[in-house]
Amino acid sequence: MFINGEWVEARSGQTRDIINPYNQAVIAKATEGQVADMQEAIAAARHAFDHGPWPQTPATDRGKIVQTIADFIQRDKAELAELESLDTGKTLEESRGDMDDITAVFRYYAELADKDGAETLDPPIANATSRVVREPVGVCGQITPWNYPLLQASWKLAPALVAGNTLIMKPSEITPLSSVKVFELMEEAGVPRGVVNLVLGSGNTVGAELSAHQDVDLISFTGGIETGKRIMQAASSNMKNIALELGGKNPNIVFADADFETAVDQAMNAVFFHAGQVCSAGTRLIVEESIHDALVKELVERVRKIKLGDGFDETTQMGPLISAEHLNKVRRYVETGRKEGATVAVGGERPDDPELNDGFFYLPTVLTDCTTDMDVVQEEGFGPVITVETFSSEDEAVKLANDSIYGLSGGVFTNDIGKAERCVKKMRMGTVWINEVNFYFPQAPWGGYKQSGIGRELGKVGLEEYTETKHIYQNLKPGPVNWFG
Template identity: 45%
Template sequence: IAEMLAQMRYIPNWYYYYGGLADKIEGAVIPLDKRGYLNYTRYEPLGVVAIITPWNSPLMLTTWKLAPALAAGNTVVIKPSEFTSASVLEFVKLIEEAGAPPGLVNVVTGFGSEVGTPLVEHPKVAKVAFTGSDATGKKIYASAAQTMKHVTMELGGKSPNIVFADANIDDAVNGAISGIFAATGQTCLAGSRLLVEDAIHDDFLQRLTEKALTARMGDPSSMETQVGPITTQPQYNKVLDYIAIAKSEGATLVAGGGPGRAPECGDGWFVEPTIFKDVDNGMRIAQEEVFGPVLSVLRFKNEEEAVRIGNETIYGLAAGVWTSDVGRAIRMTESLRAGTVWVNTYRATSYMSPFGGYRQSGIGRENGAEMIKEYLQTKSVWMNFGAPSANPFVQR
C-alpha cells in the first residue's frame, strides 16, 4: 500500500501535464525549395486507441497511455489485466463524473485471448499501446501489423545495476535494494542483475545481504510492510521455479531462496528476498525476466567488462551506474544500450521524462512532451498559389 499510495499521489501530474499540452499541438509552415507553393503540416488524432495494461501498477501504467492519448484527441478502449481490473473500472467512473463525453473512455475486461486479441485485430483500432511481457508483445506486434496499426510497447527487462569501487557504498546498497526488492521485484525496470566491481564485491555483498534480511514482509495493506506477496499464484510458482533453476545452474544462494514462512505472511504467496552470487551472465537466472524479488550478483573487473556484461542480454529497458567519477558516469551512459540510465540513483521516473526500451524491451516511448506525437499522425498540406503548370508526366 505504501508503494501504491505514492503512485496514486503522483498520477494526477500526468493529466495536468498533458492537459497543458492539449492546446499546444502545432504544425509548421515549411520553407520549400519550390517556388509558388505553400506547404504546412498539421497533427491529427489517430482515432481509436487500444490500451492494454499488465497487473502491476495498473492505474499508473494506464495513466501513462491514457493522458497523452486523450490530449492528442483520440478515443480510448482500455483492456486491463484480468487480475487487476477493479481499480481501472473504479477510475473510469470518475472520468464519467468529471463530465467526459460518453464513449470517450471505454473499458473491456476479460482474458487476453477472449478480449485482448479481438481488440488488437479490430480494423477500427488505429493504435495499440501495450505494457507487458516481451512474449505477449511480440504476438500483439505481429497481429497489429496485419492492419498496419501504430504501436508503442513497453516490455520486459533484465536491467544491470552497476556498482564501481569508488561509489558511495551506502547509497549504492540502498539503490540495489530499491532496484529489486521494492514492489516485490514486480516491475519491468527492476535492477535484477547487480554488477559489482571485484575490489568491493565481498564487502558490498555482505552489507547488501544484511540490509535485505531486514525487509519487513507481511500484510500488503499495512504501511509498515516493505515486501508484499507475489500478485498471482502462477507468478508465485514461476518465481520459485526460477530459484530452483538458479540453484541447478550452480549459482550460490546467499539469502532467501524460498516461500515467506514468517507468521505475518500467513498463507499468502510470499517469496523471501533472494540473493544469488557466483552468477554467470549466461545463466538463465541472469538472462530471463523473473519478475520477483530475486537478485543475481555478478562480478566485473573494469569499465569495459561492466559494459559488456550489462549489454549481453536481449533487453534494454534500464540500467544503473554507481560511481563518483563524472567522466566514467558519462562514458557508461553512452555505452549502455538502455532506454533509461540512472546514475547514483535508481527507479526514478517522471511524467516529464521519456521512458521506454531498446531492443526487445519495446518500441516507442512514454512520458515527456515529445511522447504526445506517439498518439498523432502528421499530415503534409501542399497549396499551389502560383506555380506554373508543369509536365504532367514528370514529378513536381
C-alpha cells in the first residue's frame, strides 16, 4: 500500500492471493489492509490537504504533474496492459486499448487544469464586486471496481488531482495490480507526500471505514447498487459529497429500418466485449417484430463462433468471468430466465472444452421469448447474456426501454433521424447512442438517471464533482447600514 508517501505492508501482516481468472493460478500476493491502515491513510490525506502545498499549488503546475503521469502511463503501457489482463482475464488487445483511453483521460484533465477561472457577476448595487470561484472539496475517498480497474481509477484520480484535492483510493481487492503500478508512476511524477494514498483490502472493512470517516469530504464509488446504497448511508454521517455510478440494465432498440449488418454487429459488441462485465453493456436487445426472427437467427450463428480463451492469445475474442463467485451468479441468472419462460437460443452453460476447465468461463448466451416483467430482463446480470424482447411501435419501444430502475445508457438503431431524435428525447438515461453503442471519450460526461447513480464523471462536470462553489462579494465603499440607528 502507499500511505503518506511510503510503500507499506498492512499492520496486521495479512495478505490475499490474487488469482488469474483464466486458470486460477496465483499471480501475486497483495497486502490486506484493515481499519487501522485506512485511518492512517485518511490522516495523511487530511494533513496534506490542511497543511500541505497541493491545494495552493497553481493549477497550471498541478496540470503539468498530471500530464507527466499520462506520459509515464504511455511509457509503461505494455506492462500495465499485461497486469490488467492478468488481473481481469480480458484480452490483451482490450487492455492495450484501455491504456490509451486512460492516457487520454489524464491528458484531458491536465489540459483543463487552468481553464476554469472565476466567473464575474454584476452585483445589484454600485461600488461592489462579485465573483464565483471553484475550490477543491478536500479529502476524497475513491472506491473502484474490478472490471476496469485502472480505467475507472483514471476517471477519479485525474480530476481530483487537477482540482487540488488529496485522496485515498481503495481498488477492488481482487484486481489491485495495475492500481499499485499507477501509484508508483504518480510517486515518480512528483505528486507531493500524502496527496495520494492507496489502501488495499475488502470493501467491508477498509471500504466501510473510508465511506463513514468524519475526515473524508467526498466519496466516489463505482460498483453495484446495493453497495452504493450502503455507502450513501455511511456518507450521511458527515454529509459527504457523493458520486455514485451503480451500473445499469441497458436497452438497445433496433428498428426494422436500421442497417441490419451494423445492428447485429453492434448488438454483439454491446454485450460480449469483456464477457459482458461492463456497466453500460446493452444486455436488453429490443427488436421490432418484423425483423426479430432474421436478426436473432443471424445473431445466434455469429455468437456460436466467438472464440473463448486466454487473454494473452491474440486469437481470443472473449475471456473468462472474474471469479468463481461471479460465474455462479451468472449461471443462476440464466437458470432464472429459463424458469421464467425464456428460451436459450445459444449458450446457457459452461464451455465443453478441457482447456478452459480451470477458468471461470461461460458461453456467450442469447435468451429469446423475453418479456419486460421477467427478473432476467430487469436485473443486471453482468455477464455475456443478451435478453431479446420485441415491439411493434415507436412508443412501445421507448416504453420498454424506460421500464427499469436503472438509467445509465441505451442505444437506438434506425436510419430515420427524426425517429431517433424522438426516441432519445424520451429515453431516461445518462447516455444514449444513435447507431452506436458503448462509445465514450473524456470530454463527454458519464453517469446515470434513476438508480444508476448520482453525479457524473468525465467532461467538465467530472471536474466540478471535485470542487466546491464559493461566492465572494466585496463592498468597495464600506459604511454603516444604520438599520438600528
